[in-house]
Amino acid sequence: MVDKSKVIICRCNDVTQKDIEDLIDQGITDIEMIKRITHIGMGPCQGRTCIPLVAAIIARKTGKSYDEIGIPPTRIPTQPVQMRILVGDDDEE
């Protein structure tokens, strides 16, 4: 039996499979709410790894289809950008 508290779903914010399943067991099955409580999809990788995994867990545990689950919007910038680059000050260093 895998220890679900050791299975990392989101490496940016250190969220485990157990964290996600506990929320679903409490009745929180909306991916938007799971995102806000655990911060999945909100770290530097913008959900590239975790969102599909979380969607799969929700689908398995609730029987919802992927269409019903939906995908939270990706926010810009899709890759982290340093502020010095945005202010046009990238000649330092």
Next chain:
Amino acid sequence: MMKNKVDIAIIGGGIIGLYTAFELAKRGVENIAVYEKRYIGSGSTFRCGTGIRQQFGDEANIKMMKRAVEKWTNLGDEMDFPNFKMAKTGYLFLLYDEKEVKTFKRNVSLQNSLGVPSKVITPEEAREIVPTLDISEVIAATFNPTDGKANPFLAVYGLARKLRKMGIEINEYTEVKDIIVKDSQVEGVKTSKGEVKADIVLNAANAWAKIFNEKLGLNIPIEPYKHQGIVSEPFKLGEIKPMVVSFKYGGAYFTQKANGGLIGGIALKYGPTWDLTPTYEFLREVSKNFTRIIPALKHISIIRQWGGYYAETPDHNAVIGKIKEIEGYYLAAGFSGHGFMLAPSVAEGMADLITKGHTNLPFDFYDPYRFERGELREQAVQMG
């Protein structure tokens, strides 16, 4: 199954709608339902800057916020959700010229007279609070240690969890299409999932509130403006504890969240508009202004940017109260950039107004009829 008859129907599952439902439930009103067209918090509440401050420039907002902070402090316990905590990390306003200093000194004396422990401090003292600040142009600052921030996700989640335990119905993905009125009396709401009878309806739809008001022939000026926020990658915790505010640099405000990321924004706004697309102009201006305040931020990366509504009125103060023309219709909307922080006292006052007909909180200040009387309030101190 959704109930088809309730005592009080609340439109909007943001912090105002949910907190008011909680205050009503505490007063023993159980047959309440909240209707939210998307998911709870999805309006402005989940898009906010998390800031909670008592440093306002007028008596009403200071009193409301003093009460709100007392309530924020106890909310975690009250909703049996100790994960939720207000962080009392303070608000630090950086001041750059004599005129600003004069206004803020006046504000601080008013705040002190009402029991808020804010004070005027030197630039060096400001740098003791936030060591990375560039104080070369700063001539003074104000700091209030009992201001701070709280996580809106946990506030909303905790309230909803508690409300559901108390038997209060929260209907997500349920849009209110119309408020049903007959002979100038509220009779209920028409929703995307059917009609519900109710003698009392609270419009807590904030940016969307005017849609209902217009349909009912009420002319109350609340307009949606696009504001934006950013979050950075996490960095060493404790670097930027308070909310730092600089009117000189873009009306910038920012603070470090519990996970180490920076959250904040500037005063740049667009509207009135329903468009929420993030703009590159904002990203660039944020970077320019933030790095003037703390140069070391140049090396920090922004990871997310989003748009959200400020529901604005002409004096940047909300519209809260009973609507005289329609019996049973109440409004609490138009919170500009400070509806999250005010929610506990707005909810308390609104619950008293509905159940007892009056509140001891200074609701007159937010009177929906002030505009038609031409009585604008002094502009609320506002960032962003």
